[in-house]
Amino acid sequence: MVKLFSVNVNNFQLESITQFMQIKIIYALSVIIFIYSISILAQSTPENKNLNNKKYFISNNQKQFDILHYDLKLDLLPENKTLNGLATITACFNPGVYNNKTFELKPELELNLYDNLEVNSVKMDKQKAEYSRNKNRIFIQTDKYLADTFKVEIEYKGTPKRGGFDGFVFGEVKGNSLIYNISEPNFASTWFPCDDDPSDKALLDIEITNDSQYVSVSNGYLENVEVTGEKKTYHYKTVYPISTYLVSVYSAEYRTFFDVYEGLDRNDSMKIEYYVMPEHFEQAKVDFADHIDMMETLSKIFGEYPFIKEKYGVAEFLWNYGAMENQTITGIGYAFVGGNDFFKDTYVHELAHHWWGNSVGPKTWNDIWLNEGFATYSEALYAEAKHGKDALKSKMQSKFSASFRGTLYAPKDLFGETIYDKGAWVLHMLRDEIGDSSFFKSLHKYYELYKYSNASVEDFKAVCENVSGINLDKFFDQWVYTGSDNIFCSYDFSCSEEENQKECVVNIFQEPQDYEEFHFPLEIEFQFDDGTSAEKKVLVNDTNEKFEFKFDKDVETIVLDPDSKLLATFEKSYSH
Numbered sequence: 001m002v003k004l005f006s007v008n009v010n011n012f013q014l015e016s017i018t019q020f021m022q023i024k025i026i027y028a029l030s031v032i033i034f035i036y037s038i039s040i041l042a043q044s045t046p047e048n049k050n051l052n053n054k055k056y057f058i059s060n061n062q063k064q065f066d067i068l069h070y071d072l073k074l075d076l077l078p079e080n081k082t083l084n085g086l087a088t089i090t091a092c093f094n095p096g097v098y099n100n101k102t103f104e105l106k107p108e109l110e111l112n113l114y115d116n117l118e119v120n121s122v123k124m125d126k127q128k129a130e131y132s133r134n135k136n137r138i139f140i141q142t143d144k145y146l147a148d149t150f151k152v153e154i155e156y157k158g159t160p161k162r163g164g165f166d167g168f169v170f171g172e173v174k175g176n177s178l179i180y181n182i183s184e185p186n187f188a189s190t191w192f193p194c195d196d197d198p199s200d201k202a203l204l205d206i207e208i209t210n211d212s213q214y215v216s217v218s219n220g221y222l223e224n225v226e227v228t229g230e231k232k233t234y235h236y237k238t239v240y241p242i243s244t245y246l247v248s249v250y251s252a253e254y255r256t257f258f259d260v261y262e263g264l265d266r267n268d269s270m271k272i273e274y275y276v277m278p279e280h281f282e283q284a285k286v287d288f289a290d291h292i293d294m295m296e297t298l299s300k301i302f303g304e305y306p307f308i309k310e311k312y313g314v315a316e317f318l319w320n321y322g323a324m325e326n327q328t329i330t331g332i333g334y335a336f337v338g339g340n341d342f343f344k345d346t347y348v349h350e351l352a353h354h355w356w357g358n359s360v361g362p363k364t365w366n367d368i369w370l371n372e373g374f375a376t377y378s379e380a381l382y383a384e385a386k387h388g389k390d391a392l393k394s395k396m397q398s399k400f401s402a403s404f405r406g407t408l409y410a411p412k413d414l415f416g417e418t419i420y421d422k423g424a425w426v427l428h429m430l431r432d433e434i435g436d437s438s439f440f441k442s443l444h445k446y447y448e449l450y451k452y453s454n455a456s457v458e459d460f461k462a463v464c465e466n467v468s469g470i471n472l473d474k475f476f477d478q479w480v481y482t483g484s485d486n487i488f489c490s491y492d493f494s495c496s497e498e499e500n501q502k503e504c505v506v507n508i509f510q511e512p513q514d515y516e517e518f519h520f521p522l523e524i525e526f527q528f529d530d531g532t533s534a535e536k537k538v539l540v541n542d543t544n545e546k547f548e549f550k551f552d553k554d555v556e557t558i559v560l561d562p563d564s565k566l567l568a569t570f571e572k573s574y575s576h
Contacts, residue, residue: 001165001184001353001372001415002322002346045481049366049410056186056365058197061110066094067195067202068149074192076210076251078177081170084157085117087193092149109140109152112189112196117158125150138193160191167191168249171318173277173334177214178252180317180331182324185365185414188244199363199454201241208249209233215254217275219247219327221310238327239309240452243361248326250315255281261295261305261312268308273329275315276337283339288314290344294351297385298378301440302352303447306359312351322346325353325375345379352378360447363456366410369480370460373408373423380424393564399424402569408480409457425567426479430464432521432565433475438468457481474519479567483515487568495555502551506558509573510543517543525562528553535562 071088091109113119114136122131122140129152130141140152160168166182168191181191189196205223208216212232220238227233254275261270272291276284295312299305305312310328317324317331323346324331330350336343356374376399384392399421406418408426413419431439442464446455449463461476477483488511495504506524510517519541527533530553538547560570 001324002349045407045410048407048412051412052366052410052414053364058195059110061106061108062195062197062200064094064106065091065109065195067091067200069203070192070194070205070247072192072204072206072247074206074208074249076170076179076208076216076249078170078179078210078251080159082157082159083168083191085155085192087154087156089152089154089193090149091152107142109142111138111140111152111154111193112136112186113138113154113156113193114161114163114190116161117156117191120155120157121153122155123153126153136189154193156193163187163190165321165324166319169318173318174279176253176277178250178277178316178318178334179210180250180252180315180319181248182317182319182331183245183247184324185245185368188247191249192247194244194247196244198243198245198361198365201243201361201453203240204238204242204247205235206237206247206249207233207235208251210251213253214251215256215275216249216251217254217273217313217315217329218249219310219329240307240359242327243358246325246327246358248329248331250275250317250329250331252316253278254315257281257285259292261292261308263308264296264299264304268304270305270308271311271313273311273313275313275329277316277334280316280334280337280339284316284337286339287337287341287343288347289341291347291351294348294382297382298348298352298355301378301381301385302355303444306354306451312354314347314350323350325350325357327354327358348379348382349375352382355447355451359452360450361454363454363459365414367456368411368414369408369419369423369426370455370457372415372419373427376420377424377427380428389563396425396428397564400564400567402486404484404486404567406484407482422567429479429520429566430472430475433472434464434468434470438464438470442467478515478518483518485513485515487518487520487566488513489560489568489570490573491560491570492573493555493558500552502554504549504551504555504558506547506549507573508540508545508547510540512543520566520568523561523563523565525559526551526555527557527559529556 067089069090073086075084115133122129124142132139164187167187168181171178186196188194204219206218208218209231210216212227212230216234218236219242220236223235223237225234255278257274259272261272274284274288295305307328313329314332315329316334316337318334320333320335322333352375357371362368362370380392380395383395404418404422406412408423411419445467446460446463457480461472465472490509490511493504493506495502521537522540523535523537525533525535536549561568
């Protein structure tokens with residue numbers, strides 16, 4: 001997910017680039033500050049982990065089942081802002097949980113479903129089933145044996161409750177219907193019954209019925225389209241498993257166009273499909289033009305696009321803060337399609353999520369860094385691939401802040417600046433810590449081990465340690481689990497001449513904020529009086545460090561961390 005700024009699309013007309021840029025600047029300055037401000041609050045990892053586990057609660061009873069397949073049939077009624085739904089859920093008992101004797105199993109299937117949706121009937125293997133409801137959960141009685149696979153059918157209707165960033169929306173733009181959803185993190189159950197746990201991935205069939213003038217889009221590939229009278233039904237199907245928060249519906253009077261991605265080995269081809277409102281058709285061709293290049297570049301960096309048997313796509317929706325990486329069909333805000341190619345980073349970010357977040361999903365919402373930090377660093381990796389090291393440095397400097405707050409693991413705000421930008425910086429520093437070769441080998445191994453499933457921060461750490469042979473306990477403690485601030489250091493240096501050599505002494509003084517002592521590699525650039533320079537690399541493992549160097553030239557000045565590899569501030573000291 002990318003959060004940018006808010007624009008009222010019903011009142012906003014793109015009359016000129018100047019007007020657009022003026023409004024862009026105003027909102028960028030005001031709303032971004034507001035969105036990210038809550039992330040500056042002090043946070044405690046154990047406390048936040050408990051709070052997150054409670055807020056995004058998945059019961060032990062839910063964990064005793066594994067959802068294998070969702071078959072969703074949705075009849076959309078935009079004039080009434082309601083839907084009629086039939087969900088057929090295939091599930092089985094989870095033997096791993098059954099063998100865990102730490103809690104008592106109950107003879108019922110527990111699912112998430114918001115209580116404002118009216119349930120008409122519930123069947124278990126085509127037989128009427130008893131059920132009860134409590135707040136946003138439905139409990140279905142079952143006497144199935146633990147080895148059984150079974151099907152539950154739930155027929156329901158109503159107006160989905162708005163929640164989270166937007167929920168399920170019956171929207172309008174310029175008087176025209178545009179239906180869409182954003183379910184992250186746990187609002188899929190506002191519009192269909194499910195196990196709303198990111199780690200319980202399942203296959204999906206989804207049939208969307210709307211009036212025949214509307215084009216409907218969802219995850220996976222298009223199986224077929226059927227027209228019945230004045231209604232049209234689009235049936236989409238996934239080959240790869242999907243988390244519930246990534247299941248999507250878009251339905252509007254879209255115009256469409258597409259590119260074709262040939263695949264890295266040129267043996268698999270796949271459409272990249274674009275769904276845009278008619279008034280933005282020409283502008284979208286400009287804004288979306290680089291998707292083939294983005295797809296090829298990220299595939300070369302991370303490995304082949306994970307959903308190549310399905311598709312990739314971008315569809316306009318009405319969320320006014322940016323974009324959402326719904327699996328194989330990213331949503332982009334209506335106000336951001338202007339034909340000016342302003343939001344390339346956003347498209348890279350959302351595409352990168354298909355490796356980091358969609359294919360390799362988070363085990364819990366405490367692991368959200370593995371989604372957003374990785375996608376944000378992908379923006380920098382793309383810039384580096386296209387334009388070199390200077391572009392990488394520039395991109396990372398644009399994400400620098402001296403006031404990040406909170407931990408990456410179990411954050412208080414799942415979608416704050418810390419998770420995105422500090423998250424990218426921690427990957428950038430990990431790359432320097434273990435070296436380029438080990439870093440990219442780690443990414444590839446991590447992807448291969450966990451694609452189409454889920455991983456935790458500890459899983460990622462274990463892969464990096466295994467590949468690099470380096471113990472990363474301290475690194476992850478100071479940057480992910482415990483540390484909540486940046487490196488702050490003062491320094492001084494002095495030079496003297498001894499036996500025809502110039503000796504230079506550099507003192508580093510850590511100025512602890514919240515975290516007591518950072519350990520980090522540090523590059524020091526020595527600039528000589530003849531205009532040349534040399535770099536030396538040291539390891540800082542104490543709050544006060546002294547390093548001695550000898551040269552055959554006079555040192556004029558020094559620069560610490562010249563390539564901006566550290567989330568750090570260095571200030572020359574005149575008092576030590």
